[in-house]
Amino acid sequence: MTTLTAPPKTAPPPSRRRAPAQVSKWKRRFPLLPALVFTIVVTQLPFVATLVISTFRWNILKPGERQFVGLSNFTFVFTDERLRTAVLNTIVLTASVVLISVVLGLGLAMLLDRRFVGRGLARTLLIAPFLVMPVAAALLWKHAIYNPDYGLLNGTLNAVYRLFGADNGPTIDWVSSYPMPGVVVSLVWQWTPFMMLILLAGLQAQPGDVLEAARVDGASAIATFRHITLPHLRQYIELGVLLGTIYVVQTFDAVYTITQGGPGSQTTNLPYEIYLTMFRKFEYGEAAAAGVVVVLGSIVIATFALRTIASLFREEVSR
Amino acid sequence: MTHAAVTAPGAKLRKLVRRRDDQGGAPRLSPAWTFVAWLATLAFFAPVAWMVLTSFHQEADAATNPPTPFAALTLDQYELLFSRDITPFLLNSAMASVISTLLVLALAVPTAYALSIKPVEKWTDVMFFFLSTKFLPAIAALLPVYLIVKDAGMLDNVWTLIVLYTAMNLPIAVWMMRSFLAEVPKEILEAAEVDGANLPTVLLRIVAPVAMPGLAATSLICFIFSWNEFMFAVNLTATKASTAPVFLVGFITSEGLFLARLCAAATLVSLPVLIAGFAAQDKLVRGLSLGAVK
Numbered sequence: 001m002t003t004l005t006a007p008p009k010t011a012p013p014p015s016r017r018r019a020p021a022q023v024s025k026w027k028r029r030f031p032l033l034p035a036l037v038f039t040i041v042v043t044q045l046p047f048v049a050t051l052v053i054s055t056f057r058w059n060i061l062k063p064g065e066r067q068f069v070g071l072s073n074f075t076f077v078f079t080d081e082r083l084r085t086a087v088l089n090t091i092v093l094t095a096s097v098v099l100i101s102v103v104l105g106l107g108l109a110m111l112l113d114r115r116f117v118g119r120g121l122a123r124t125l126l127i128a129p130f131l132v133m134p135v136a137a138a139l140l141w142k143h144a145i146y147n148p149d150y151g152l153l154n155g156t157l158n159a160v161y162r163l164f165g166a167d168n169g170p171t172i173d174w175v176s177s178y179p180m181p182g183v184v185v186s187l188v189w190q191w192t193p194f195m196m197l198i199l200l201a202g203l204q205a206q207p208g209d210v211l212e213a214a215r216v217d218g219a220s221a222i223a224t225f226r227h228i229t230l231p232h233l234r235q236y237i238e239l240g241v242l243l244g245t246i247y248v249v250q251t252f253d254a255v256y257t258i259t260q261g262g263p264g265s266q267t268t269n270l271p272y273e274i275y276l277t278m279f280r281k282f283e284y285g286e287a288a289a290a291g292v293v294v295v296l297g298s299i300v301i302a303t304f305a306l307r308t309i310a311s312l313f314r315e316e317v318s319r
Numbered sequence: 320m321t322h323a324a325v326t327a328p329g330a331k332l333r334k335l336v337r338r339r340d341d342q343g344g345a346p347r348l349s350p351a352w353t354f355v356a357w358l359a360t361l362a363f364f365a366p367v368a369w370m371v372l373t374s375f376h377q378e379a380d381a382a383t384n385p386p387t388p389f390a391a392l393t394l395d396q397y398e399l400l401f402s403r404d405i406t407p408f409l410l411n412s413a414m415a416s417v418i419s420t421l422l423v424l425a426l427a428v429p430t431a432y433a434l435s436i437k438p439v440e441k442w443t444d445v446m447f448f449f450l451s452t453k454f455l456p457a458i459a460a461l462l463p464v465y466l467i468v469k470d471a472g473m474l475d476n477v478w479t480l481i482v483l484y485t486a487m488n489l490p491i492a493v494w495m496m497r498s499f500l501a502e503v504p505k506e507i508l509e510a511a512e513v514d515g516a517n518l519p520t521v522l523l524r525i526v527a528p529v530a531m532p533g534l535a536a537t538s539l540i541c542f543i544f545s546w547n548e549f550m551f552a553v554n555l556t557a558t559k560a561s562t563a564p565v566f567l568v569g570f571i572t573s574e575g576l577f578l579a580r581l582c583a584a585a586t587l588v589s590l591p592v593l594i595a596g597f598a599a600q601d602k603l604v605r606g607l608s609l610g611a612v613k
Contacts, residue, residue, distance in 0.1 A: 025439075025440075028433060028437050028438075028439045029433065029439050030433075031429030031430060031432050031433040032429070032430050032433040032434070032439060032445065034426055034429070034430075035426040035427060035429070035430040035449075035489060035493065036430070036445070036448075038426060038485070038486065038489070039448075039449060039452055039486060039489055039490070042482060042483070042485075042486035043452040043455060043460070043486055044452075045463075046459075046460040046463040046464050046467070047455060047459065047460065047463075049462075049463030049466070049467070050459055050460065050462060050463050053462065053463065053466075107359075108356075108359060111348065111352060111355065111356040111359070112356065113345065114345060114346055114347060114348040114352070115345050115346070115347045115348065116347065116348035116352070116353040116356055117353060118357070122356060122357060122360040123600065124597055124600065125360050125361075125363070125364040125367075126359075126360050126363055126364070127596060127597075127600060127603070128363075128364055128367045128593065128597075129363055129364075129366070129367065130596075131543075131589065131592045131593045131596040131597075132367060132370075132585070132589045132592075132593070133546070133547045133563070133564060133567075133585070133588050133589045133592065134547055134549065134564075135547075135549050135564040135567050135568060136370075136564070136567055136584075136585035136586075136588055136589050137366075137585075139567060139568070139571065139581060139585060140366055140369075140370050140581075140582070140585055141366070143571075143576060143578055143581060144366070144369060144370060144373060144578060144581070144582060145366060145369075147578075149382070149384060150381075150382040150383060150384045150386075150578065152365075152366075152369055152386060154384060155383070155384045155385045155386040156385070156386070158384055158385045159385035159386070162385065189363065189366065192363065193363070194607060197600075197603065197604045197607065198604060198607065198608050200604075201604045201605075201608070239608055243607070243608065246453065246454060249456065250456050250457060250458065252458065252549065252550045253549045253550070253564070256549075256553075256568075257568060270456075270458070271456065271457075271458040271550070274458050274459075274461075274462075275458065275461070275550075275554070278461065278462055278465075279554065284462060284466075287462050288462055288463075291456075291458060291459035291460075291461075291462065292459065294456050294458065294459055295455055295456060295459045298454050298455065298456055299454065301454070302451060302454035305454065306447060306450070306451070309450070310447075
């Protein structure tokens with residue numbers, strides 16, 4: 001495919017070739033331009049603006065005090081305790097959600113790769129959590145499941161206790177007692193189907209004859225999994241982890257809805273902390289600086305992501 | 320396969336494939352593991368089932384401890400929602416999602432064409448530029464976008480969301496459409512060109528049939544992401560242009576908690592995506608992985 005752009009071997013004399021080649025080049029580029037221009041304007045310019053704003057002391061509650069302060073907002077970002085907590089929370093939240101949902105997703109994908117009664121229906125039901133609107137899912141977990149008085153969790157505990165003759169089950173305020181696990185569980189519930197779908201696609205792309213050969217050679221199921229399936233799945237796992245990380249790092253809906261970052265700042269992640277700085281403290285400069293730091297962090301993740309995706313991509317191109 | 324002439328061989332092929340599958344293509348799950356698979360499935364589906372079930376209950380039956388799953392069913396909550404005016408929010412969501420999806424397609428299809436069928440030089444670099452914009456966290460753009468939109472007097476305007484959602488989904492759409500267009504057989508394209516077919520003919524007769532399912536999948540993904548978007552919607556709209564997720568969050572704080580009605584609202588706003596997602600499960604995988612996984 002890449003060879004298409006190479007000049008033809010029997011090129012006409014340069015004097016006559018040049019103009020039409022230039023024209024055809026632009027004919028090829030033209031369909032690309034609207035999207036490229038639009039993307040640059042809408043996504044790159046705001047980032048430049050963020051960079052500029054991050055060098056100002058700018059609180060909207062103190063008009064007239066806007067001034068250039070250089071990098072001092074960044075000093076603030078790196079020394080502020082709330083922000084450090086937010087960075088830590090973001091890492092804990094993202095890592096646990098992505099890792100747990102990849103492991104669960106892998107388990108489910110392995111099961112759904114086999115034939116069993118109602119496999120199609122099971123698959124359909126399993127992807128439902130991913131399709132429920134994230135805000136709706138967050139509200140559902142907060143009110144219908146975690147609620148101490150009438151949530152499904154305590155309600156079920158209660159019913160079980162009564163079944164065994166006790167009067168009532170314990171009343172646990174899940175969100176206050178376990179804020180971070182509460183957010184993590186709801187996000188794992190949403191993201192496991194995503195991982196399952198990608199890994200299932202990977203499993204089904206596995207060449208059957210290799211597995212057959214392994215079986216004929218008498219390899220155990222565990223050995224086959226470790227030495228054949230897992231290496232084959234590696235790219236798919238990486239893709240799932242990276243795409244999941246990109247989305248989960250940005251989690252805003254769940255934190256905003258389930259815990260409002262609380263109690264205290266126990267579940268405040270970076271996006272939510274930046275939102276608070278912007279719309280509660282009105283410290284635009286600090287918010288922008290924090291935003292720049294988030295972007296830099298994301299670039300680190302993105303570098304790995306691009307490498308992984310590039311390897312998948314090369315395979316496709318070379319095919 | 321919808322073509323009448325190919326139905327018979329298609330069916331025969333399917334039967335053949337199924338027979339091979341039965342003879343040991345994919346191994347069967349043992350009864351014990353089948354039980355585990357179904358248990359896990361039901362555990363994941365339970366919150367959704369609970370949401371839908373509760374939405375058909377009266378408030379008094381919804382907020383009970385222990386839960387009462389077998390209470391009488393009613394449509395009251397849905398009636399209440401529509402009488403409390405969820406409609407404008409749904410319309411805003413529909414408008415933002417549908418128009419931005421159409422815009423994305425209008426921009427992404429020519430781009431994907433330029434990146435796959437007649438690739439420009441350094442086309443992989445262009446692809447990675449588009450993708451890299453997805454790695455910029457949206458929160459970092461929120462402040463400048465907010466300030467610009469405020470200065471332009473475009474706060475609380477659906478068109479603001481439409482522009483942002485278009486930018487949000489365009490890179491994904493370019494990647495997906497490219498992967499679908501890359502499947503158009505090169506030999507046929509070349510043959511058509513040799514035969515002197517002009518561009519519209521080539522697009523309509525050769526590219527379109529191959530790319531149509533891809534176009535549908537791309538639209539679906541863009542629609543899902545726009546329909547579900549919350550952060551821009553909640554921070555850039557107030558009353559006139561708010562979308563369904565903003566309605567969901569807003570009506571809790573303003574009216575206290577009505578669990579059954581909340582579940583009805585949550586079910587209602589999730590319904591379009593649930594239906595579309597169930598209908599196009601296979602396409603979903605490819606879309607979610609940016610077309611990298613088939």
